[in-house]
Amino acid sequence: MSNEAALIEAARNGSAAAFTDLVSAYREGLLRFLLTRSSSFADAEDALQDTLINAYRYLHSYDARWRFSTWLYRIAINNAARMKSVDTVELGDLSDDGDGPLRQCIAASERENLWLSARRSLTDEVYAAMWLRYVEDMSIKDISAVLERSVSWTKVNLMRGRKTLDAEFNKVATDEKSKAYG
Amino acid sequence: MDKLAKQLRDDAHRIECSVSEELDDRIRASLESTQPEAGQRIRRESKSFSFWWASSLTGVAAAIAMIAFINLQVPDPGLVATESNPQPLVIPTVQWHTETAVLTSPLEQEFEDLQADLKKAEEAVKQDIDRLF
Numbered sequence: 001m002s003n004e005a006a007l008i009e010a011a012r013n014g015s016a017a018a019f020t021d022l023v024s025a026y027r028e029g030l031l032r033f034l035l036t037r038s039s040s041f042a043d044a045e046d047a048l049q050d051t052l053i054n055a056y057r058y059l060h061s062y063d064a065r066w067r068f069s070t071w072l073y074r075i076a077i078n079n080a081a082r083m084k085s086v087d088t089v090e091l092g093d094l095s096d097d098g099d100g101p102l103r104q105c106i107a108a109s110e111r112e113n114l115w116l117s118a119r120r121s122l123t124d125e126v127y128a129a130m131w132l133r134y135v136e137d138m139s140i141k142d143i144s145a146v147l148e149r150s151v152s153w154t155k156v157n158l159m160r161g162r163k164t165l166d167a168e169f170n171k172v173a174t175d176e177k178s179k180a181y182g
Numbered sequence: 183m184d185k186l187a188k189q190l191r192d193d194a195h196r197i198e199c200s201v202s203e204e205l206d207d208r209i210r211a212s213l214e215s216t217q218p219e220a221g222q223r224i225r226r227e228s229k230s231f232s233f234w235w236a237s238s239l240t241g242v243a244a245a246i247a248m249i250a251f252i253n254l255q256v257p258d259p260g261l262v263a264t265e266s267n268p269q270p271l272v273i274p275t276v277q278w279h280t281e282t283a284v285l286t287s288p289l290e291q292e293f294e295d296l297q298a299d300l301k302k303a304e305e306a307v308k309q310d311i312d313r314l315f
Contacts, residue, residue: 016213027201035199045205052209059218105199114193134190140315155311162314166186 004068012059019056026069027052030076033131035105036119037080047083051076070142077128077146117168122161129154130161 010018031048038044054075055062062071106113118127125147132138132146144154201209 012218014218016210016216019213020210028199031199031201032194032197035197041199044199045202048201049205049209049212053212053216056213056218057216105197113196114190115197130190131194134187135194155315159311159314162186165190169186169189 023052026072034080047079050079070145073146118165121164126157126161129158133158
């Protein structure tokens with residue numbers, strides 16, 4: 001039995017400590033992902049907390065045929081969507097550019113972060129698919145399971161997302177080149 | 183890994199956020215006050231299995247009772263089967279001396295061309311997708 005499987009078994013038997021160990025590797029990635037889908041940092045933190053509590057409570061429904069991260073992200077996306085539908089944006093969270101808390105957490109750089117461009121130009125689902133593919137290294141099959149979409153939908157939308165971001169990326173590269181040459 | 187994929191990964195790591203100690207404490211406290219719903223699925227399965235048996239037995243008993251009831255009934259002497267006397271059906275035949283007009287052949291050709299174009303486009307998209315993933 002792998003370490004992850006042993007921790008899952010222990011957590012199913014009621015060990016909160018085993019569950020904490022189990023999710024420790026995923027917490028930061030989940031928070032980063034939820035941050036891109038929430039209207040404030042506090043909302044992202046709440047969504048992370050809800051995700052982990054729900055995962056612990058319903059751990060018996062986890063099917064070991066899937067990767068544990070796939071299952072966690074499915075719960076996270078559902079939580080974020082639910083929060084978004086009932087949430088009203090607080091005045092303090094409104095930013096001029098509409099990027100929300102994401103911009104505040106991005107390290108200062110000369111070049112715009114591609115995920116900010118993605119936030120503006122892609123739909124929530126395509127954004128999530130791109131994130132799961134290029135940050136979490138998930139397979140197409142896992143991504144379609146997380147998003148509850150067909151494999152072909154996932155492939156086509158990843159290609160569209162790539163095409164959109166590729167255009168942004170090349171535009172930035174061209175601008176930088178022309179600046180360099182004056 | 184291509185340039186875009188590398189840039190996306192690097193940019194994701196430039197999003198600076200970490201789970202604060204306060205949030206960590208909050209999560210830990212919530213987890214400790216929560217109990218996983220263990221074994222509920224198994225109980226539900228065993229319940230549904232006994233339910234299946236009960237409903238099957240009830241169905242079989244009902245079917246047996248119905249068959250016995252029908253077989254024990256005495257036939258009504260008032261009901262006598264009568265032989266039907268069908269009238270022969272005459273269908274008038276009309277002799278048509280016409281030739282089929284070939285009006286659709288240009289449209290069919292056009293349709294085939296369009297289908298071929300569509301197939302080519304589909305293959306091109308499939309190749310693009312396969313090359314990427």
